[in-house]
Amino acid sequence: MVERYQVAKADEMGENEMRSVEAGGQEIALYHVCGRYYATEDICSHAYARLSEGWLDEDDCAVECPLHGSKFDLASGKARSLPATQPVRTYNVVVVDGAVFVEV
Template sequence: MSPLIDICPLAELPPGSKRLVEHEDLEIGVVNCAGQIFAIEDRCSHDDGELVDGELDETDCSIECPRHGSKFDLRTGKPMNLPAYVPVDTFPVVVEDGVIRVEVD
């Protein structure tokens, strides 16, 4: 099993909120989309822009790159429109004892 890193208590990441986490050489955006927690690489595959600064759409659980507008599905990391066409990494999330934890490899 890959290591789990503690992010924060679930109560500190209410629906609609985002948090940037750095772990070794990874930058991970942790997002509460309408009560579901997702973790996605904080790097647009089009031009390396920071996704966590982008607009969250809780209707389709996506985040939009603020630089050129590519939207990424938080569940899969797949881009939903151009100019990005390469998916970004996603990370498994668990909530244990009220704490959000992300599995990194």
């Protein structure tokens, strides 16, 4: 069953910002980029690194891992470049009355 957790207020996260949040016991990276919010698991699928400490690619709507530089598509979670080959999990994000929720 999917549950909804508030993880931020919309007005406290500017465009091209990301942060680590916790929801439903999961470590999640929340992104505000490309005109909307995205959420993925925070830990890279290649090794132990936090995607929320990497770099946002606002032209590609992707995040680049800070450890070895793999890029992940924020909409699908797919790895777009090596060395990661496995996707990261994505989560649905909804904004209601100025509050940002992640569905876990």
